[in-house]
Amino acid sequence: MSATTAGALRLPTTRDLAGERGTMLAFLVWGFSALMIGAAIGPLQALNYGGINAYPWLRPVLQTYYQGLTIHGVLNAYVFTFFITCGLLVYLPARELGLVPNMTLWRMCFATMAIGTVLLLVAMFDNSSSVLWTFYPPLKGSPLFYAGMSLVVIGSLFPLPILLELRSRWKALRPGELTPLVTYMSTVTMLMWLLAAGGAIIELLFQLLPWSLGWTDTVDPIVGRTLFWWTGHPIVYFWLMPAYVSWYGLLPKQIGGKLVSDPMARLTFALLLVFSLPVGSHHQFTDPGFSPIWRGILTALTLSVALPSLITAFTIGLSLEYAGRKRGGHGWFGWFTALPWRNPSVAAQVLAMLTFIWGGAGGIVNGSWQLDNLVHNTTWIPGHFHITVGTASAMTFMGIAFWMLPHLTGRRLLSRRLALASIWLWFVGMVIFALGMHWAGLYGVPRRAWVSFLPRAVYDRVYGDAHFPLHLVAGGGVILWAATLCFYVVFIGSLLTRRLDRPEPIPFAEAFGGKESYTITEGEPVGIVAHKELSPLASALEHIGALTALTAVATAAAYIPIFWPFLHNVTHAHGWVVW
Amino acid sequence: MSDAADHDPFEDAFHRAAERHERAWVFVAITLLVTLLAGTMFFVVYDYGVVVRTDGFRADPAAIPAAPAGLVQAGPNAYSVQMVGHLWAWSPSPLHVPQGATVTFHVTSTDVLHGFQIQNTTVNVTAIPGVTGTATYTFSRAGTFNIICNEFCGIEHQAMLGRIIVDPVKP
Numbered sequence: 085m086s087a088t089t090a091g092a093l094r095l096p097t098t099r100d101l102a103g104e105r106g107t108m109l110a111f112l113v114w115g116f117s118a119l120m121i122g123a124a125i126g127p128l129q130a131l132n133y134g135g136i137n138a139y140p141w142l143r144p145v146l147q148t149y150y151q152g153l154t155i156h157g158v159l160n161a162y163v164f165t166f167f168i169t170c171g172l173l174v175y176l177p178a179r180e181l182g183l184v185p186n187m188t189l190w191r192m193c194f195a196t197m198a199i200g201t202v203l204l205l206v207a208m209f210d211n212s213s214s215v216l217w218t219f220y221p222p223l224k225g226s227p228l229f230y231a232g233m234s235l236v237v238i239g240s241l242f243p244l245p246i247l248l249e250l251r252s253r254w255k256a257l258r259p260g261e262l263t264p265l266v267t268y269m270s271t272v273t274m275l276m277w278l279l280a281a282g283g284a285i286i287e288l289l290f291q292l293l294p295w296s297l298g299w300t301d302t303v304d305p306i307v308g309r310t311l312f313w314w315t316g317h318p319i320v321y322f323w324l325m326p327a328y329v330s331w332y333g334l335l336p337k338q339i340g341g342k343l344v345s346d347p348m349a350r351l352t353f354a355l356l357l358v359f360s361l362p363v364g365s366h367h368q369f370t371d372p373g374f375s376p377i378w379r380g381i382l383t384a385l386t387l388s389v390a391l392p393s394l395i396t397a398f399t400i401g402l403s404l405e406y407a408g409r410k411r412g413g414h415g416w417f418g419w420f421t422a423l424p425w426r427n428p429s430v431a432a433q434v435l436a437m438l439t440f441i442w443g444g445a446g447g448i449v450n451g452s453w454q455l456d457n458l459v460h461n462t463t464w465i466p467g468h469f470h471i472t473v474g475t476a477s478a479m480t481f482m483g484i485a486f487w488m489l490p491h492l493t494g495r496r497l498l499s500r501r502l503a504l505a506s507i508w509l510w511f512v513g514m515v516i517f518a519l520g521m522h523w524a525g526l527y528g529v530p531r532r533a534w535v536s537f538l539p540r541a542v543y544d545r546v547y548g549d550a551h552f553p554l555h556l557v558a559g560g561g562v563i564l565w566a567a568t569l570c571f572y573v574v575f576i577g578s579l580l581t582r583r584l585d586r587p588e589p590i591p592f593a594e595a596f597g598g599k600e601s602y603t604i605t606e607g608e609p610v611g612i613v614a615h616k617e618l619s620p621l622a623s624a625l626e627h628i629g630a631l632t633a634l635t636a637v638a639t640a641a642a643y644i645p646i647f648w649p650f651l652h653n654v655t656h657a658h659g660w661v662v663w
Numbered sequence: 664m665s666d667a668a669d670h671d672p673f674e675d676a677f678h679r680a681a682e683r684h685e686r687a688w689v690f691v692a693i694t695l696l697v698t699l700l701a702g703t704m705f706f707v708v709y710d711y712g713v714v715v716r717t718d719g720f721r722a723d724p725a726a727i728p729a730a731p732a733g734l735v736q737a738g739p740n741a742y743s744v745q746m747v748g749h750l751w752a753w754s755p756s757p758l759h760v761p762q763g764a765t766v767t768f769h770v771t772s773t774d775v776l777h778g779f780q781i782q783n784t785t786v787n788v789t790a791i792p793g794v795t796g797t798a799t800y801t802f803s804r805a806g807t808f809n810i811i812c813n814e815f816c817g818i819e820h821q822a823m824l825g826r827i828i829v830d831p832v833k834p
Contacts, residue, residue: 148818216815220776222792223817305724305776305792342674344681370778371789372717372770372796376707379714383703387696394692402681410673452703457713457787461778461813528782530813533821546782546809546824596678653720655793660775662750662817 100184104175107190109492111171112485114198115164116575119478122159123568125152130517130561133463133524133554135543137536149534150214150663157217158208161323161473162233163201166240168481169326170197173274174243176329177267179590181254186246193242200235203228214663216532218312219292221303224659227296234288237281237315244274262622265346265595266333272353273325275632276318279361279639283314295659302656306373310365310646314639317364321356323473327480328352331400331433337593338430338487339423341407346595347621348399354625355392358635362642363389369456374646379453385642386451393444400437428503432483435511439518440476443468446522463557464525466532471518479510482571489578491588498577502570509567517560523553712799713785718769724792725773734760743767748777748790750817753810756825762805762832771795778814781827789814805831 096104125146128138132149139149146152170193178185206228207213213225219233247270251263263271287308294300332349336342343349365374366382408419424430446468449455459465486503490496497503527550529535535543547554625631707714721728730745732755737743740761746768747754760766770779772790779788781800788796802808810825 150815150818150820218815220815222775223815306794309776309791344678345685348685368789370715370787370796371791371794372715373720373791373794374717376714376716380704380707384700387700390696391689391692394695395689398685398688398692402684406674406677409677448699452699454703454706454710454713454785457785460787461780528780528809528811530778530780530811530821532815533813535821538821542822542824546811596674596681649717649720653793654722655720655724656722657724657792660750660817662775 096182096184103187104178104185105492107187107194108171108175108488110194111167111175112488112492113579114194114201115167115171115481116485116572118159118163118167118201120568120572122156122164123564125156126160127561127565128152129156130557130564132534132536133520133529134558134561135536135540135554136558137534139534139537145209147211148214148663149537150216150532151208151211153532154214154216155208158204158233160478161217161319162236163197163204165323165326165473165477165481166197166236167194168484169273169322170194170240170243172326172329172484173270174246176333176590177247177250177264177270180264180266180592181250183250183253185250189242189246193239193246196239196242197236200232200237200239203232203235205232207232211663218316220312221292221295221305221308222657222659223663224296224661225292227293230288230293230296234285234293237284237288241274241278241281243270244278247271247274262626265343265349266329266592268350268625268628269325269329269333269353272357272628272631273322273329275628276325276357276360276635277322279632279636280315280318280322283311283316283364287311287315302658304650304655305657306371306655307647307650309371310368310643310650313364313367314643315364317367318360320469320473321360323477325353325356327433327436327477328396330480330484331396331437332593334484334591334593335400335430335433336403336407337591338427338433339404339407339411341403341410343399343593343595344402344406345399347619347625348395349595350622350625352392352395352399354631355395356389357631358638359385359389359392361635361639363451365642365646366451366453366456369453370460374649378642378645381642383451383453387448390444390448390451393440397437397441397444404434426500426504428497428500428507429483429486431504432479432486432507435507436476436479436483439471439479439511439514442518443472443476447472459525461531462525463521463529463531467518467521467525470514470521475510475514475518479507482507482510485575487588487591489575490584491590493579494583494587495578495581496584498574498581503574506567506570506574509563509570513560513563513567515560516556517564520553520556520558520560524550524557527553529554710785712765712801715788715796715798718795718797720794722793724771727771727773730769733758734764734766737767738765741765741767743769745769745771746779746790748772748779748812748816748823750774751812751819751823753779753812753823753825756810756827758825758827760802760827760829762829763801763803765799765801767797767799769795769797775816776814777812777816777823780811780813782809782811784808787813802827802829805829 207226213229215223215225363385366386405419408422411422413419413422529550734742770788770790772792777790786800788798808827812823
């Protein structure tokens with residue numbers, strides 16, 4: 085069998101692999117550079133809520149809180165996550181399948197998003213586009229901002245054709261077999277993102293860009309807002325699913341165990357594809373304009389999207405327990421403490437999961453129609469997404485960087501201890517920050533408001549009840565500054581350390597039961613075990629084209645009734661530049 | 664090839680238990696979500712005032728329909744008021760409301776997006792240029808409530824505060 089395998093799967097040459105590693109490193113460095121700028125600004129906003137207005141000292145770099153907040157949101161939420169994801173979701177599948185991806189497309193993906201980033205940076209740092217990361221019209225940014233945003237979004241779709249081609253090439257080599265798990269998860273993520281990105285692309289190319297260039301005079305604000313949330317909700321899964329790829333596909337190996345259920349991992353991704361798309365307008369529970377019936381349906385769909393995450397909690401929790409018990413952990417919690425906590429990559433991802441339990445619970449509150457009235461657009465909301473994308477995703481990506489940098493560069497990690505310190509500081513800082521943000525939100529403190537610029541008496545009169553939680557916010561922010569500093573010393577330092585004797589392998593995990601597992605050792609595919617018995621669930625989920633079509637139909641069914649009244653009642657709003 | 668792993672008794676036992684527990688967990692998760700949905704829907708119907716409803720659209724955001732600046736009596740203890748957000752204030756503010764009154768707010772904006780939130784209440788309506796939305800609340804407690812703009816609207820966003828003064832009913 086090994087002979088036929090070697091013949092069928094041409095292993096990439098050393099030169100191919102060097103090219104893949106170099107491109108992946110470029111994505112990683114660009115993404116984390118964006119986070120470095122964004123995360124450096126973040127604590128200023130936390131201090132703002134604590135009543136400390138640092139902005140007068142920051143001119144001319146930052147004019148206002150709102151300018152800083154725009155840079156923070158755009159760089160962290162879009163640029164950082166898109167670069168990491170578009171790198172990982174090509175690199176990992178290509179290495180898993182042992183095939184060379186279409187390098188031209190992958191490099192064009194990088195170039196498109198990089199040009200977009202530069203345009204965004206120009207438009208944000210000259211204060212011409214302080215419209216925040218949601219850029220709701222009729223606030224009107226500069227054409228550079230919308231052009232940059234368009235390039236970043238369009239560029240982020242390039243991995244999809246690369247993955248589909250890789251998968252079909254592999255399928256031709258191994259007919260009748262299931263797509264290996266990491267490739268499956270990555271492809272489903274990109275298919276989800278293809279359908280999700282439609283809203284933002286229509287909004288940017290047909291509404292905002294022509295309007296900012298002066299080709300059209302007015303926009304319809306509710307249409308822009310609804311298009312934004314068509315993309316804006318599923319984008320959270322575009323942040324989260326790459327982290328799930330690591331939790332399902334890599335982490336079980338890193339902790340010395342196995343993934344306990346390969347079909348459940350596939351089911352999770354399929355459910356995320358179907359349910360994440362039609363629910364975007366739950367961000368608009370407090371908007372007028374569409375029927376309460378649809379709000380009820382959106383509530384039901386939103387709660388449904390919690391199911392794949394609850395399955396993940398079980399499957400990953402059990403995989404952790406399996407590894408912990410194999411490592412000698414006993415009793416109720418012994419398996420948890422027996423995990424390899426000294427490995428910063430593991431610590432980062434396990435702590436990311438812990439915070440995500442809280443994040444998921446908060447998300448259920450936000451998605452529950454009537455509870456949303458209490459928390460909508462209060463600090464509760466950024467509190468929520470700092471422990472989801474800001475910790476579950478970001479800290480997983482940081483954890484990936486800790487093994488991936490040595491893997492890509494062949495150099496050792498600068499300091500394991502400093503890496504661990506950065507993770508624990510991020511975890512503690514984020515937990516304190518998010519606790520304060522959630523809590524203050526219940527007192528009605530609005531999100532993204534320059535409250536420290538208010539006269540002290542007004543700040544105290546309106547937000548006095550929330551003083552203690554607002555001080556937690558500020559304190560958490562200061563800890564996060566320390567975390568960021570530690571992380572970037574490790575990240576940048578690790579690009580310059582001495583070379584390793586033996587390169588770090590990719591920790592591809594194996595699944596339980598042998599049915600779906602494909603044997604991979606030392607990070608190099610050495611042939612995939614033919615399945616003795618295919619899981620009916622996993623086989624059914626191979627039809628990703630049908631799943632995508634179903635999702636497209638569900639999305640259209642959800643959005644046509646929402647857009648219908650808007651299209652019959654058009655508003656012509658002029659632009660405003662008021663920051 | 665992986666036969667040795669297949670016959671690891673610990674793995675086998677763990678796997679069998681996992682499959683059993685997995686089914687139970689999926690059942691628990693679905694039950695939990697259905698219960699939460701039922702609870703949400705019950706509250707929405709029970710206190711329909713919290714639901715934001717649509718009151719109308721207009722082509723020109725600045726063309727606000729003429730309305731009295733203040734409360735309009737709509738029933739024995741029920742009132743309505745047109746609440747307009749504009750850069751950077753709420754009109755009317757301060758708004759006097761008799762204690763115990765049920766007030767329906769008709770919220771809109773003449774320029775950019777604003778967010779109409781009455782602190783410590785369930786009232787939270789996006790003020791959208793060109794669309795009017797309504798929400799209803801009964802002010803059973805006397806005192807001053809802050810109106811806070813909770814949607815970014817420019818440089819003075821944080822100062823876009825208003826007040827609702829609930830006057831105590833004379834004994």
